[in-house]
Amino acid sequence: MDATHTLPTGSEIALTVNGHPHTLAVDHRATLLDVLRDRLGLTGAKPGCEHGQCGACTVLVEGRRVNSCLLLAVAQDGTRVTTVEGLAGADGPHPLQRAFVEQDALQCGFCTPGQLCSAVAVLAETAGATPPVDEAALRDLLSGNLCRCGAYQGIVRAVRQVQADAEAAR
Structure with a gap:
């Protein structure tokens, strides 16, 4: 008997982005940059080289600077992400x-x-x-x-x- 198995292509993740919690169903191939720009509408981080060499996509994950074009979104489940849009505080710009x-x-x-x-x-x-x-x-x-x-x-x-x-x- 030949059994075919269908593997899931996505997962649900939870992210706290700029202090706001989000629960999202994401494709396993989606990068953090894709999710930030396409799903959350945060377009500050830019797709530059998409190889992690230019830094245009840099955001903070748990306070550490990362190239968001290289990180799979599913691997960031449960993390705190800060984008340029989240740097300003209640008292104005950073x-x-x-x-x-x-x-x-x-x-x-x-x-x-x-x-x-x-x-x-x-x-x-x-x-x-x-x-x-x-x-x-x-x-x-x-x-x-x-x-x-x-x-x-x-x-x-x-x-x-x-x-x-x-x-x-x-």
């Missing part, structure tokens, strides 16, 4: 978002959401470092996010500004 504007850290804006999410994670990773992270190390930490417009100088200035503000607040 300090880094304000610094990006003040330091002219963007041009076309395509990479900006991924740059912001990556930089937020870098700030958390390096907070309280003694000695403080220098510019060369900061550039290295941010190197996973490409900017075709060349706004790197402004991006580094913006992150350094937020670092300095945090240091002064201590």
